[in-house]
Amino acid sequence: MSKRPALLVLVRHAESARNQAKKGSVYFADDAARQVVRGVPDHLIDLTADGHKQAEQTGHAIRERFGVFDYVYTSGYARTVQTAEGILGAYTSQERDSMRVRTNIFVRERDPGFAYDMTTAEAEAAFPWLNEYWHTFGGFMARPPGGESLADVTGRVHTFLDTLFRDRPGQKIMVVTHGGTLRCFRFLLERWGYQQAQRWPEGQTPANCGVTTYRVAASGEQLELEDYNRVYWTVGSASDGI
Template structure:
Protein backbone atom coordinates (compact mmCIF):
# COMPACT_ATOMS: atom_id res chain seq x y z
CA UNK A 1 0.00 0.00 0.00
CA UNK A 2 0.88 3.68 -0.11
CA UNK A 3 -0.95 6.93 0.60
CA UNK A 4 -3.66 7.69 -1.93
CA UNK A 5 -5.63 10.22 0.15
CA UNK A 6 -4.19 13.13 2.11
CA UNK A 7 -6.25 15.00 4.67
CA UNK A 8 -4.38 18.28 5.14
CA UNK A 9 -5.40 20.10 8.33
CA UNK A 10 -4.23 23.50 9.49
CA UNK A 11 -3.71 23.61 13.26
CA UNK A 12 -6.34 25.29 15.44
CA UNK A 13 -6.15 28.96 16.29
CA UNK A 14 -2.89 29.71 18.13
CA UNK A 15 -1.78 32.47 20.46
CA UNK A 16 0.62 33.45 17.67
CA UNK A 17 -2.27 33.89 15.24
CA UNK A 18 -4.03 36.20 17.68
CA UNK A 19 -0.89 38.19 18.53
CA UNK A 20 -0.04 38.63 14.86
CA UNK A 21 -3.52 39.85 13.98
CA UNK A 22 -3.48 42.27 16.90
CA UNK A 23 -0.06 43.62 15.92
CA UNK A 24 -1.18 44.12 12.33
CA UNK A 25 -4.32 45.94 13.44
CA UNK A 26 -2.27 48.19 15.75
CA UNK A 27 0.31 48.94 13.06
CA UNK A 28 3.27 47.93 15.26
CA UNK A 29 6.61 46.67 13.96
CA UNK A 30 7.00 43.60 16.17
CA UNK A 31 4.67 40.80 17.28
CA UNK A 32 5.03 40.52 21.05
CA UNK A 33 4.65 36.89 22.02
CA UNK A 34 7.79 35.83 23.92
CA UNK A 35 7.91 32.32 22.45
CA UNK A 36 9.82 30.50 19.77
CA UNK A 37 7.61 29.75 16.80
CA UNK A 38 7.96 26.04 17.61
CA UNK A 39 6.56 26.61 21.12
CA UNK A 40 3.43 28.61 20.25
CA UNK A 41 0.33 26.92 21.69
CA UNK A 42 -3.36 26.83 20.85
CA UNK A 43 -5.84 29.31 22.25
CA UNK A 44 -8.95 27.98 23.99
CA UNK A 45 -10.75 28.50 20.67
CA UNK A 46 -8.05 26.50 18.91
CA UNK A 47 -8.49 23.66 21.38
CA UNK A 48 -12.25 23.67 20.76
CA UNK A 49 -11.60 23.60 17.01
CA UNK A 50 -9.30 20.59 17.39
CA UNK A 51 -11.92 18.81 19.49
CA UNK A 52 -14.60 19.52 16.88
CA UNK A 53 -12.30 18.15 14.18
CA UNK A 54 -11.81 14.98 16.22
CA UNK A 55 -15.52 14.62 16.94
CA UNK A 56 -16.25 14.80 13.22
CA UNK A 57 -13.51 12.30 12.35
CA UNK A 58 -14.94 9.91 14.95
CA UNK A 59 -18.27 9.85 13.05
CA UNK A 60 -16.68 8.64 9.82
CA UNK A 61 -17.02 4.96 8.94
CA UNK A 62 -13.85 2.92 9.31
CA UNK A 63 -13.54 2.47 5.54
CA UNK A 64 -13.46 6.26 5.01
CA UNK A 65 -11.59 7.62 8.05
CA UNK A 66 -7.87 8.47 8.13
CA UNK A 67 -5.70 5.50 9.10
CA UNK A 68 -2.52 7.34 10.10
CA UNK A 69 -1.69 10.76 11.50
CA UNK A 70 1.45 12.76 10.68
CA UNK A 71 2.13 16.12 12.33
CA UNK A 72 4.44 19.08 12.26
CA UNK A 73 6.62 19.11 15.40
CA UNK A 74 5.46 22.62 16.29
CA UNK A 75 3.43 22.66 19.49
CA UNK A 76 0.23 24.10 18.01
CA UNK A 77 0.13 21.35 15.39
CA UNK A 78 0.92 18.55 17.84
CA UNK A 79 -1.77 19.82 20.22
CA UNK A 80 -4.30 19.86 17.38
CA UNK A 81 -3.41 16.30 16.40
CA UNK A 82 -3.46 15.02 19.98
CA UNK A 83 -6.82 16.59 20.82
CA UNK A 84 -8.40 15.40 17.57
CA UNK A 85 -7.09 11.87 17.89
CA UNK A 86 -8.28 11.63 21.50
CA UNK A 87 -11.87 12.09 20.30
CA UNK A 88 -11.80 8.92 18.21
CA UNK A 89 -11.83 5.25 19.07
CA UNK A 90 -8.88 3.83 17.11
CA UNK A 91 -6.34 6.41 18.29
CA UNK A 92 -3.54 5.80 15.79
CA UNK A 93 -0.03 6.88 16.76
CA UNK A 94 0.94 10.39 15.74
CA UNK A 95 4.08 10.50 13.65
CA UNK A 96 6.05 13.73 14.12
CA UNK A 97 8.00 14.86 11.06
CA UNK A 98 10.12 18.03 11.02
CA UNK A 99 9.57 18.42 7.27
CA UNK A 100 6.01 19.51 8.12
CA UNK A 101 7.18 22.48 10.22
CA UNK A 102 6.12 26.01 9.34
CA UNK A 103 8.17 28.19 7.05
CA UNK A 104 11.33 29.56 8.66
CA UNK A 105 11.41 33.34 8.37
CA UNK A 106 14.95 34.18 9.45
CA UNK A 107 15.50 37.86 10.21
CA UNK A 108 11.85 38.65 9.48
CA UNK A 109 10.58 36.39 12.25
CA UNK A 110 7.95 38.15 14.44
CA UNK A 111 7.87 41.27 12.28
CA UNK A 112 4.66 42.69 10.86
CA UNK A 113 4.46 43.92 7.28
CA UNK A 114 5.00 47.43 8.63
CA UNK A 115 7.98 46.18 10.62
CA UNK A 116 9.61 44.62 7.57
CA UNK A 117 9.30 47.88 5.65
CA UNK A 118 10.54 49.96 8.59
CA UNK A 119 13.40 47.73 9.79
CA UNK A 120 14.44 45.92 6.62
CA UNK A 121 13.45 48.15 3.68
CA UNK A 122 15.99 46.50 1.37
CA UNK A 123 14.42 43.11 2.08
CA UNK A 124 10.97 44.49 1.36
CA UNK A 125 12.26 45.68 -2.02
CA UNK A 126 13.99 42.37 -2.73
CA UNK A 127 10.82 40.46 -1.91
CA UNK A 128 8.79 42.69 -4.22
CA UNK A 129 11.27 42.03 -7.02
CA UNK A 130 11.64 38.24 -6.57
CA UNK A 131 8.03 37.54 -5.67
CA UNK A 132 6.47 35.51 -2.88
CA UNK A 133 7.47 32.09 -4.24
CA UNK A 134 11.22 32.60 -4.67
CA UNK A 135 12.00 35.21 -2.03
CA UNK A 136 14.14 33.81 0.79
CA UNK A 137 14.70 36.12 3.80
CA UNK A 138 18.21 35.99 5.30
CA UNK A 139 18.36 32.92 7.54
CA UNK A 140 14.96 31.74 6.33
CA UNK A 141 13.24 29.79 3.56
CA UNK A 142 11.40 30.52 0.36
CA UNK A 143 8.23 28.70 -0.65
CA UNK A 144 10.40 26.91 -3.21
CA UNK A 145 12.52 25.59 -0.33
CA UNK A 146 9.38 24.29 1.36
CA UNK A 147 8.45 22.47 -1.84
CA UNK A 148 11.65 20.44 -1.55
CA UNK A 149 10.56 19.32 1.92
CA UNK A 150 7.15 18.25 0.59
CA UNK A 151 8.67 16.34 -2.31
CA UNK A 152 10.89 14.45 0.13
CA UNK A 153 7.99 13.64 2.44
CA UNK A 154 5.81 12.41 -0.43
CA UNK A 155 8.47 9.83 -1.25
CA UNK A 156 8.07 8.43 2.28
CA UNK A 157 4.30 8.35 1.82
CA UNK A 158 4.90 6.06 -1.16
CA UNK A 159 6.25 3.33 1.13
CA UNK A 160 4.30 0.09 1.24
CA UNK A 161 3.86 0.29 5.03
CA UNK A 162 1.94 3.57 4.76
CA UNK A 163 -1.88 3.13 4.68
CA UNK A 164 -3.99 4.75 1.94
CA UNK A 165 -5.60 7.50 4.07
CA UNK A 166 -3.26 9.83 5.96
CA UNK A 167 -4.19 12.85 8.09
CA UNK A 168 -1.49 15.55 8.03
CA UNK A 169 -1.61 18.36 10.61
CA UNK A 170 0.56 21.31 9.66
CA UNK A 171 0.42 25.01 8.72
CA UNK A 172 -1.33 27.19 6.16
CA UNK A 173 1.70 27.82 3.94
CA UNK A 174 2.58 24.13 4.05
CA UNK A 175 -0.92 23.17 2.88
CA UNK A 176 -0.56 25.53 -0.08
CA UNK A 177 2.80 23.97 -0.94
CA UNK A 178 1.32 20.46 -0.74
CA UNK A 179 -1.27 21.53 -3.29
CA UNK A 180 1.41 23.12 -5.47
CA UNK A 181 3.45 19.90 -5.56
CA UNK A 182 0.64 17.33 -5.60
CA UNK A 183 -1.55 19.08 -8.16
CA UNK A 184 1.32 19.96 -10.49
CA UNK A 185 0.80 23.70 -10.17
CA UNK A 186 3.03 26.42 -11.55
CA UNK A 187 4.12 29.52 -9.66
CA UNK A 188 1.20 31.59 -10.98
CA UNK A 189 -1.31 28.88 -9.98
CA UNK A 190 0.02 28.78 -6.42
CA UNK A 191 -0.04 32.56 -6.07
CA UNK A 192 -3.62 32.61 -7.36
CA UNK A 193 -4.60 30.05 -4.69
CA UNK A 194 -2.84 32.05 -2.00
CA UNK A 195 -4.52 35.30 -3.00
CA UNK A 196 -8.00 33.75 -3.16
CA UNK A 197 -8.19 33.43 0.63
CA UNK A 198 -6.33 32.06 3.61
CA UNK A 199 -6.47 28.55 5.03
CA UNK A 200 -8.81 28.61 8.01
CA UNK A 201 -7.84 27.13 11.37
CA UNK A 202 -8.68 23.42 11.72
CA UNK A 203 -10.04 23.31 8.17
CA UNK A 204 -9.59 20.21 6.02
CA UNK A 205 -8.21 20.01 2.47
CA UNK A 206 -8.47 16.52 0.95
CA UNK A 207 -6.34 15.37 -1.97
CA UNK A 208 -6.75 12.05 -3.80
CA UNK A 209 -4.28 10.30 -6.06
CA UNK A 210 -5.82 8.16 -8.82
CA UNK A 211 -3.74 5.27 -10.09
CA UNK A 212 -2.28 6.01 -13.50
CA UNK A 213 -2.71 9.79 -13.12
CA UNK A 214 0.37 12.02 -12.68
CA UNK A 215 -1.23 14.45 -10.21
CA UNK A 216 -3.41 14.40 -7.14
CA UNK A 217 -6.92 15.87 -7.34
CA UNK A 218 -8.49 18.17 -4.72
CA UNK A 219 -11.73 16.70 -3.41
CA UNK A 220 -12.32 19.31 -0.73
CA UNK A 221 -10.50 22.56 -0.03
CA UNK A 222 -10.49 24.58 3.19
CA UNK A 223 -13.62 22.80 4.48
CA UNK A 224 -14.81 23.91 7.93
CA UNK A 225 -18.36 22.58 8.15
CA UNK A 226 -17.35 20.32 11.04
CA UNK A 227 -16.68 23.44 13.13
CA UNK A 228 -19.94 25.21 12.33
CA UNK A 229 -21.89 21.99 12.95
CA UNK A 230 -20.79 22.04 16.60
CA UNK A 231 -21.06 25.80 17.03
CA UNK A 232 -17.28 26.26 17.23
CA UNK A 233 -15.96 29.61 15.93
CA UNK A 234 -14.38 29.59 12.48
CA UNK A 235 -11.23 31.72 12.57
CA UNK A 236 -9.21 33.13 9.73
CA UNK A 237 -5.77 34.56 10.47
CA UNK A 238 -4.11 35.20 7.10
CA UNK A 239 -1.27 37.32 8.46
CA UNK A 240 1.65 38.09 6.20
CA UNK A 241 3.20 34.93 4.79
CA UNK A 242 6.67 36.46 4.92
CA UNK A 243 6.56 37.65 8.49
CA UNK A 244 3.83 36.18 10.68
CA UNK A 245 3.77 32.83 12.45
CA UNK A 246 1.18 30.52 10.88
Protein backbone atom coordinates in the same frame (compact mmCIF):
# COMPACT_ATOMS: atom_id res chain seq x y z
CA MET B 1 -1.79 -2.32 -6.90
CA SER B 2 -1.94 1.28 -5.66
CA LYS B 3 1.37 3.13 -5.62
CA ARG B 4 -0.04 5.94 -3.47
CA PRO B 5 -1.83 6.24 -0.11
CA ALA B 6 -5.53 5.58 -0.51
CA LEU B 7 -6.37 8.77 1.36
CA LEU B 8 -4.36 11.85 2.31
CA VAL B 9 -6.07 14.36 4.62
CA LEU B 10 -4.20 17.64 5.27
CA VAL B 11 -5.32 19.74 8.23
CA ARG B 12 -4.02 23.20 9.01
CA HIS B 13 -3.47 23.68 12.74
CA ALA B 14 -6.18 25.38 14.83
CA GLU B 15 -5.95 29.01 15.92
CA SER B 16 -2.66 29.75 17.67
CA ALA B 17 -1.72 32.53 20.08
CA ARG B 18 0.41 34.07 17.34
CA ASN B 19 -2.48 33.98 14.82
CA GLN B 20 -4.58 35.83 17.36
CA ALA B 21 -1.90 38.43 18.11
CA LYS B 22 -1.02 39.19 14.47
CA LYS B 23 -4.62 39.23 13.18
CA GLY B 24 -3.63 38.15 9.69
CA SER B 25 -0.79 40.66 9.25
CA VAL B 26 2.74 39.76 8.15
CA TYR B 27 4.23 41.58 11.15
CA PHE B 28 2.89 42.74 14.50
CA ALA B 29 0.96 46.02 14.39
CA ASP B 30 2.78 47.40 17.43
CA ASP B 31 4.60 46.42 20.60
CA ALA B 32 1.38 45.86 22.53
CA ALA B 33 0.17 43.32 19.95
CA ARG B 34 3.27 41.14 20.27
CA GLN B 35 3.71 41.13 24.06
CA VAL B 36 1.79 37.88 24.64
CA VAL B 37 4.07 35.84 22.37
CA ARG B 38 7.27 37.89 22.22
CA GLY B 39 10.34 35.72 22.63
CA VAL B 40 8.46 32.43 22.21
CA PRO B 41 10.05 30.42 19.38
CA ASP B 42 7.78 29.31 16.58
CA HIS B 43 7.80 25.63 17.51
CA LEU B 44 6.52 26.40 21.04
CA ILE B 45 3.54 28.61 20.13
CA ASP B 46 0.39 27.13 21.71
CA LEU B 47 -3.22 27.05 20.58
CA THR B 48 -5.72 29.54 21.98
CA ALA B 49 -8.78 28.37 23.93
CA ASP B 50 -10.81 28.78 20.72
CA GLY B 51 -8.15 26.80 18.87
CA HIS B 52 -8.60 23.83 21.18
CA LYS B 53 -12.37 23.96 20.57
CA GLN B 54 -11.83 24.16 16.81
CA ALA B 55 -9.69 21.02 16.93
CA GLU B 56 -12.23 19.13 19.03
CA GLN B 57 -15.14 20.01 16.74
CA THR B 58 -13.09 19.16 13.66
CA GLY B 59 -12.18 15.81 15.17
CA HIS B 60 -15.80 14.67 15.38
CA ALA B 61 -16.38 15.57 11.73
CA ILE B 62 -13.16 13.86 10.60
CA ARG B 63 -13.97 10.67 12.49
CA GLU B 64 -17.47 10.56 11.03
CA ARG B 65 -16.27 11.22 7.49
CA PHE B 66 -13.01 9.27 7.29
CA GLY B 67 -12.97 6.80 10.16
CA VAL B 68 -9.66 5.52 11.51
CA PHE B 69 -6.32 6.44 9.91
CA ASP B 70 -3.26 4.24 9.62
CA TYR B 71 -0.84 7.10 10.34
CA VAL B 72 -1.19 10.62 11.71
CA TYR B 73 1.71 13.01 11.17
CA THR B 74 2.38 16.40 12.79
CA SER B 75 5.22 18.87 12.29
CA GLY B 76 6.13 18.52 15.96
CA TYR B 77 5.32 22.20 16.55
CA ALA B 78 3.15 22.66 19.65
CA ARG B 79 0.21 23.99 17.66
CA THR B 80 0.11 20.98 15.33
CA VAL B 81 0.61 18.48 18.16
CA GLN B 82 -2.20 20.08 20.17
CA THR B 83 -4.46 20.18 17.10
CA ALA B 84 -3.86 16.48 16.44
CA GLU B 85 -4.56 15.67 20.08
CA GLY B 86 -7.84 17.59 19.88
CA ILE B 87 -8.86 15.79 16.70
CA LEU B 88 -7.93 12.36 18.02
CA GLY B 89 -9.92 13.05 21.19
CA ALA B 90 -13.04 12.30 19.12
CA TYR B 91 -11.93 8.68 18.70
CA THR B 92 -12.33 5.84 21.17
CA SER B 93 -9.24 4.69 23.05
CA GLN B 94 -9.20 1.50 21.00
CA GLU B 95 -9.31 3.48 17.76
CA ARG B 96 -6.53 5.79 18.91
CA ASP B 97 -4.36 2.82 19.85
CA SER B 98 -4.68 1.49 16.30
CA MET B 99 -3.34 4.72 14.74
CA ARG B 100 0.38 5.47 14.67
CA VAL B 101 1.15 9.10 15.48
CA ARG B 102 4.46 10.42 14.18
CA THR B 103 6.42 13.69 14.05
CA ASN B 104 8.00 14.67 10.75
CA ILE B 105 10.23 17.75 10.55
CA PHE B 106 9.76 18.00 6.78
CA VAL B 107 6.17 19.28 7.18
CA ARG B 108 7.07 22.13 9.56
CA GLU B 109 6.22 25.73 8.65
CA ARG B 110 8.70 27.90 6.72
CA ASP B 111 11.44 29.50 8.80
CA PRO B 112 10.23 33.12 9.15
CA GLY B 113 13.74 34.52 9.61
CA PHE B 114 15.01 37.58 11.47
CA ALA B 115 11.77 39.59 11.33
CA TYR B 116 9.86 36.94 13.29
CA ASP B 117 9.15 39.15 16.31
CA MET B 118 9.22 42.54 14.57
CA THR B 119 6.50 45.14 14.20
CA THR B 120 5.74 46.50 10.74
CA ALA B 121 7.65 49.71 11.51
CA GLU B 122 10.70 47.78 12.76
CA ALA B 123 10.77 45.49 9.72
CA GLU B 124 10.50 48.38 7.29
CA ALA B 125 13.33 50.19 9.07
CA ALA B 126 15.57 47.12 9.23
CA PHE B 127 14.92 45.90 5.68
CA PRO B 128 13.97 48.94 3.56
CA TRP B 129 14.70 46.98 0.35
CA LEU B 130 12.42 44.07 1.23
CA ASN B 131 9.20 45.24 -0.45
CA GLU B 132 10.93 45.78 -3.79
CA TYR B 133 12.76 42.46 -3.52
CA TRP B 134 9.50 40.66 -2.68
CA HIS B 135 7.72 42.33 -5.59
CA THR B 136 10.52 41.27 -7.96
CA PHE B 137 10.76 37.61 -6.94
CA GLY B 138 7.21 36.95 -5.75
CA GLY B 139 5.76 35.14 -2.77
CA PHE B 140 6.92 31.66 -3.77
CA MET B 141 10.57 32.31 -4.57
CA ALA B 142 11.41 35.22 -2.22
CA ARG B 143 13.09 34.44 1.09
CA PRO B 144 12.39 36.40 4.27
CA PRO B 145 15.74 37.73 5.59
CA GLY B 146 17.35 34.77 7.34
CA GLY B 147 14.42 32.48 6.53
CA GLU B 148 13.05 30.12 3.89
CA SER B 149 11.12 30.68 0.70
CA LEU B 150 8.11 28.52 -0.03
CA ALA B 151 10.20 27.01 -2.84
CA ASP B 152 12.63 25.88 -0.11
CA VAL B 153 9.78 24.37 1.89
CA THR B 154 8.54 22.56 -1.22
CA GLY B 155 11.81 20.62 -1.30
CA ARG B 156 11.12 19.31 2.20
CA VAL B 157 7.51 18.43 1.36
CA HIS B 158 8.70 16.59 -1.75
CA THR B 159 10.93 14.40 0.43
CA PHE B 160 8.00 13.72 2.80
CA LEU B 161 5.69 12.74 -0.07
CA ASP B 162 8.33 10.47 -1.57
CA THR B 163 8.49 8.66 1.77
CA LEU B 164 4.70 8.33 1.91
CA PHE B 165 4.54 7.00 -1.63
CA ARG B 166 7.25 4.45 -0.86
CA ASP B 167 6.10 3.31 2.58
CA ARG B 168 2.34 3.93 2.81
CA PRO B 169 0.67 2.70 -0.41
CA GLY B 170 -3.01 1.92 0.09
CA GLN B 171 -3.07 3.45 3.59
CA LYS B 172 -5.08 6.30 5.12
CA ILE B 173 -2.91 9.23 6.20
CA MET B 174 -3.66 12.46 8.07
CA VAL B 175 -1.10 15.29 8.23
CA VAL B 176 -1.54 18.22 10.63
CA THR B 177 0.61 21.02 9.26
CA HIS B 178 0.81 24.77 8.52
CA GLY B 179 -0.65 27.26 6.07
CA GLY B 180 2.49 27.89 4.05
CA THR B 181 3.32 24.19 3.94
CA LEU B 182 -0.16 23.45 2.61
CA ARG B 183 0.57 25.63 -0.42
CA CYS B 184 3.67 23.51 -1.05
CA PHE B 185 1.63 20.29 -0.86
CA ARG B 186 -0.80 21.72 -3.42
CA PHE B 187 2.07 22.84 -5.68
CA LEU B 188 3.38 19.27 -5.82
CA LEU B 189 0.19 17.20 -5.74
CA GLU B 190 -1.74 19.37 -8.20
CA ARG B 191 1.25 20.22 -10.40
CA TRP B 192 0.95 23.97 -10.01
CA GLY B 193 3.18 26.28 -11.98
CA TYR B 194 5.28 28.97 -10.31
CA GLN B 195 2.85 31.74 -11.18
CA GLN B 196 -0.07 29.89 -9.60
CA ALA B 197 1.95 29.35 -6.42
CA GLN B 198 2.83 33.04 -5.93
CA ARG B 199 -0.14 33.67 -3.63
CA TRP B 200 -3.38 32.09 -2.51
CA PRO B 201 -6.28 32.95 -4.84
CA GLU B 202 -8.77 35.41 -3.38
CA GLY B 203 -10.72 33.75 -0.57
CA GLN B 204 -8.60 30.56 -0.55
CA THR B 205 -6.20 31.25 2.33
CA PRO B 206 -6.41 28.09 4.45
CA ALA B 207 -8.54 28.45 7.55
CA ASN B 208 -7.53 27.25 10.98
CA CYS B 209 -8.43 23.54 11.03
CA GLY B 210 -9.34 23.71 7.33
CA VAL B 211 -9.45 20.15 5.97
CA THR B 212 -8.09 19.34 2.49
CA THR B 213 -8.63 15.87 1.06
CA TYR B 214 -6.88 13.84 -1.64
CA ARG B 215 -7.89 10.35 -2.75
CA VAL B 216 -5.98 7.97 -4.95
CA ALA B 217 -7.08 7.88 -8.60
CA ALA B 218 -8.50 4.69 -10.11
CA SER B 219 -5.13 4.12 -11.79
CA GLY B 220 -3.43 4.05 -8.38
CA GLU B 221 -0.76 6.37 -9.82
CA GLN B 222 -1.67 9.76 -8.33
CA LEU B 223 -3.63 11.54 -5.63
CA GLU B 224 -6.52 13.71 -6.77
CA LEU B 225 -8.01 16.67 -4.90
CA GLU B 226 -11.44 15.82 -3.49
CA ASP B 227 -12.07 19.07 -1.62
CA TYR B 228 -10.11 21.99 -0.22
CA ASN B 229 -10.22 23.87 3.09
CA ARG B 230 -13.49 22.47 4.41
CA VAL B 231 -14.26 23.93 7.85
CA TYR B 232 -16.29 21.99 10.40
CA TRP B 233 -16.02 24.17 13.50
CA THR B 234 -18.32 26.99 14.60
CA VAL B 235 -16.24 28.74 17.27
CA GLY B 236 -13.59 31.44 17.00
CA SER B 237 -12.37 33.01 13.77
CA ALA B 238 -10.34 31.74 10.83
CA SER B 239 -6.87 33.32 10.98
CA ASP B 240 -4.27 33.89 8.27
CA GLY B 241 -0.56 33.41 8.80
CA ILE B 242 1.48 30.62 10.28
